[in-house]
Amino acid sequence: MxxxxxxxxxxxxxxxxxxxxxxxxxxxxxxxxxxxxxxxxxxxxxLPSVVGHRQAAARHTAVLSHLSAAVEHGWAVKWPPTRPWLTVPRKRKISHRGLEVTYRDLSERERARGVTGFVRTVVDCARKLPFDEALAIADSALRAGDVTRDQLEAAARAANGPGATRVRRVVEAADGRAANPFESVLRAIALGVPGLEARPQVQIADAGCFATVDLGDVRRRLAIEAESFAHHGQRDQLVRDCRRYTELATCGWTLLRFTWNDVMRRPAWVAWAIAACVAVQDGQPRPLPPREHGRAVAG
Structure with missing residues (x-):
């Protein structure tokens, strides 16, 4: 890579x-x-684009916000921003060319630092970004210890106007135990599957099986793993995980494994695969797979 x-x-x-x-x-x-x-x-x-965002904020006497602010804070995001996200005071107008601009009152601290604060950044992203992208940012902020659940829940209760419902949904689902955006996005997909109660980093101690899985529904004995190349880059890691997966299967657990490319670029297929597994467990008809470019996806 x-x-x-x-x-x-x-x-x-x-x-x-x-x-x-x-x-x-x-x-x-x-x-x-x-x-x-x-x-x-x-x-x-x-990435060079990240450096350019700080320069754009200075050039327009603005502060970094939303996705640009999340990256500035050092949080992991699903996709790096391709253009600067800036916030400027309500009464000032700037050209929007090549920018994502929001008009809003700014605190003295935000103007001095040139970036929106931690809680505001999470809330801003929850209002504007797709659910999976916003969840990855909220998870990362919690994981870094830059915000607490109490702070986010208070902000969600206070949220009003456009996007307030989106803010509450993101905050309710946010969990700092997710290791990275890969796991956060996979959880966002799983949260959309009816009948599934998948929690992050579930510890299994069941009939001689001891393991921690990325996502797990204990009632269904269903484990969902985000398989990264980095994690399996060493032979001993691959061997250890193969044994772990085999032991889970012998204890009656169903294991679904997804790659980064499928989770990030083929979310409809991932959602279908999880939903199909749930349907089979419930004795329901297996749903048809999604179609890409007019052809059924076989997996």
Missing amino acids: TPTEALSQLGGRATWSQLRRVTTERALSRAVREGSVVKVGRGRYV
């Missing part, structure tokens, strides 16, 4: 140790020399 691809999957910002799990040191050094990756501090790397 190239450093640029790795950074994109990690949300546009990553540490040296995160990148070294999926790419080589030589490739990372070359990417920095060529400018496709920018080193912004000791062991910290970003």
Whole structure:
């Protein structure tokens, strides 16, 4: 995997140790020399577009907000922003060309720092972004310890106007136990499957089986795993997981495994696969798979 691809999957910002799990040191050094990756501090790397967002905010005397603010805070996102998200005071007008602009009153602290605060950033993203993208950001903010559940719940109760219902839905589902946006997006998909009660990082101690799975419905004995190349990059990790999956099957657990590409780029197929498994467990007809480009997806 190239450093640029790795950074994109990690949300546009990553540490040296995160990148070294999926790419080589030589490739990372070359990417920095060529400018496709920018080193912004000791062991910290970003995509060039992320650097440009801070410059755009300064140029327009605005503050970074929404998706750009999430990346600025160091949170992992589903997709790095392709254009700067800026917020400016209500009475000032700027050109929207190449920008995502919001007009709103700003606090002195936000103007001084040039970025919206932690809680406001989570709420802003919940209002504007698709559910899965907003959930990944809320999960990451909780995981980083930058916000607490109490803070988010208070903000959700206070939310009103357009998008308030979306804010409450994201906050209700947010969980800092998700390890990364990959797991967050997979959970967002699973939350849309009727009859499924999947929780993140479920610990299983059942009939001699001991394991922790990315998502699990204990009542259904259904485990759902987000399978990343980085996690299985070493032979011993692959062997350990194969044994774990086999043991779960012997204990009566059904295991569904999904790749990053399918979760991020084929969510309809992932949702169908989970729903089909639930239907079979309930003795219901298996739903037809989704269609892509006019052809049924076989999986």
